[in-house]
Amino acid sequence: MACEDMDTVSLHCSDCPIRHRAVCARCETDELDRLEEIKYYRSFEAGQTIIWAGDRMDFVASVVTGIATLTQTLEDGRTQMVGLLLPSDFVGRPGRNTAAYNVTATTNVMMCCFRKKPFEEMMERTPHIAQRLLQMTLDELDAAREWMLLLGRKTAREKIASLLSIVARRDASIKMQPAQGSMNFELPLTREAMADYLGLTLETVSRQISALKRDGVIALEGKRHVSVPDMDRLLSEAGDDSDGGFLV
Amino acid sequence: MACEDMDTVSLHCSDCPIRHRAVCARCETDELDRLEEIKYYRSFEAGQTIIWAGDRMDFVASVVTGIATLTQTLEDGRTQMVGLLLPSDFVGRPGRNTAAYNVTATTNVMMCCFRKKPFEEMMERTPHIAQRLLQMTLDELDAAREWMLLLGRKTAREKIASLLSIVARRDASIKMQPAQGSMNFELPLTREAMADYLGLTLETVSRQISALKRDGVIALEGKRHVSVPDMDRLLSEAGDDSDGGFLV
DNA sequence: CGGCTCATTGACCGAAGTCAAGCAGAGTGG
DNA sequence: CCACTCTGCTTGACTTCGGTCAATGAGCCG
Known part of the structure; x- marks a missing residue:
């Protein structure tokens, strides 16, 4: 496990930006006090590997800020992203001591x-933690299943449109705005990361983004800033206009 | 929801075949007594739809015997299986009142x-149930992620070999035998169900099974009985010889 | 400036999808 | 008993979507 970069920050739970969404969301103040005793912060730079699959893992964690990915690989190097970790998401599995994913x-x-260890012991005594973790895990399972539909049955164009919809929707929910009409947002992933997410090659990602641009579904400013003139149009390109709503 | 076929059976929890693996696995006898009060059995025939996505769902359940599938569809009819429910698996989500999948x-x-309702109330008061459900949900999430790798990155041939490995491995674990050497088992899925599982068409499934047969990796007796002369060979065809072990 | 990384685009190819014909086995009914 | 239908499966011919290989471009930084 890599942890060279460790400018440890001190932050009190009551001031924590993910206080209301993370695994500790349902904890009472006395429960938070006990968590406070066993917690510590760790920072990682963009590009750094946080955990290697198969490594011993003696902690569990919540993402406070930034974005991380969960990936799985075949021995010949083909890789598939299997999770996107956003602030408040939980990493690690109680009751298991090696990491399953990169x-x-x-x-x-x-x-x-x-x-x-202390976290597991606390989970036994504190139903609020286990309850919240169950809720979060069920949400992740739903997201994974929506993702399976995407991987198994959608065309490349639909996959790209789906990914853009997801990011747009999440961005809207952070800004507390409705996800409709015209929208602008940053795409925090490289073409390669998008390809690993969608089960495509980076060339196909690039081509399909160009195609959506050519067809006026999206416009780009620079490589990473996307603007969507008509969200409904994008959603219908994604194939699942019904509801959508996976990943946050 | 379809429930025409309801030859209700009476079965005491202590005699239940899935007692040690289901959501109730960690319950004490007094907890079981309370579950006993709110439970009832229901039977469904092969081919019957148990729940339609979007329908109101006023119960949760454990599969006691038989096999069921969870599927998701796009409005133009493309369908993807997102879960395979085996005995002891749990259906439904506490805290949600419409079904997400068929x-x-x-x-x-x-x-x-x-x-x-009563089940949710019991979950609040009975940590053993929530703990077990969390464990089971985490296992399902792992299986879903392994499946995502399959859907996103494996070839048709590898997909088929992976599916056969899974079924073989599960069969071996039921018979309490090691999953190696030469093996025989039944394939309880039609070609179409296999296709929906693997994100392929049924023609491709058929062709790849023929190819594996031609290459001596498997042999068929009838349409559904598979024999594998060399399990290691099959596993290496599946691409992930390292460990494997998804789904049960 | 060269040397990075990330992205785009083209030419070509091949794996898997589509469309279609036909087979095998199980029922069903005359 | 045979003829007929139905469902599930197989196989072939052809198409196409997305992958592969390769050249080129755009920023960025030392």
């Missing part, structure tokens, strides 16, 4: 870590 | 159902 920081990331 | 019986299925 975790990589795509932006600078700060994590709130708990030593595994 | 649930279909592929064989005759018996389910142990709990009315949702």
Whole structure:
């Protein structure tokens, strides 16, 4: 496990930006006090590997700021992203002591870590933590299943449109705005990361983005800033106009 | 929701075949007594739809016997299987009142159902249930992620070999035998169901099975009985010889 | 400036999808 | 008993979407 970069920050739970969404969301103040004792912060730079699959893992953690990815690889190098970790998402599995996936920081990331043993003991005694973790895990399972539909049955164009919809929707929810009409947002992923997410090659990603641009579904400013003139149009390109709503 | 076929059976929890693996696995006898009060059995015939996506769902359940599938569809009819429910697997989500996926019986299925409201109340008071459900959900999430790698990055041939490996491995674990050397098992899925599982067309499934047969990796007796002369060979065809082990 | 990384685009190819014909086995009914 | 239909499966011919290989471009930084 890589943890060279460790400018440890001190932050009180009550001031924590993910206080209301993370695994600790349902904790009472006395429960938070106990968590406070076993927690510590760790920072990682963009591009850094946070955890290698198969490594021993003696902590669990919440993403506080930044974006990280969960990836899996076949031995010949083909890789598939299997999770996108946003602020408040949980990393690690209580009751397991080796990591199942590679975790990589795509932006600078700060994590709130708990030593595994004490955390597990606390989970036994504190139903609020287990309850919240269950809720979060069920949400992740739903997201994974939506993603399976995308991987198994959508065309390249639909895959790109779906990814853009997801990012747009998440961005809107952070800004507390409705995800409709015309929208602007940053795309925090490289073409390669998008390809790994969608089960495509980076060339196909590039081509399909160009095609969507050519057809007026999206416009780019620079490589990473996307503007969508008509969100409904993008959603219908994604194939699942019904509801959508996966990943946050 | 379809529930025409309801030959209700009476079965005491202590005699239940899935007692040690289901959501109730960690319950004490007094906890079981309370579950006993809110449970009822329901049977479904092979081919029957158990739940339609979007329908109101006022119960949660465990599969007691048989196999069911979870599927998702795009409005133009493309469908993707997102879960395979085997005995002891859990259906439904506490805290949600409409079904997210279609649930279909592929064989005759018996389910142990709990009315949702009382079950949710019990979960609040009974950490053992929430703990077990968390464990099971985390396992499902791992399986879903392994499946995402398959859908996103494996070739048709590898997909088929992976599916056969999974079924073979599960069969071996039921028979309490090691999954190696030469093996025989039944394939409880039609070509179409396999295609929906693997994100392929049924023609491709058929062709790849023929190819594996031609290459001596497997042999068929009838349409559904598979024999594998060399399990290692099959595993290496699946691409992930390292460990494997998804789904049960 | 050269040397990076990331992205775009083109030419070509091949794996898997589509469309279509036909087979095998299980029922069903005359 | 045979003829007929139905469903599930196989196989072939052809097409196409996305992958592969390769050249080129745009920023960025030492």
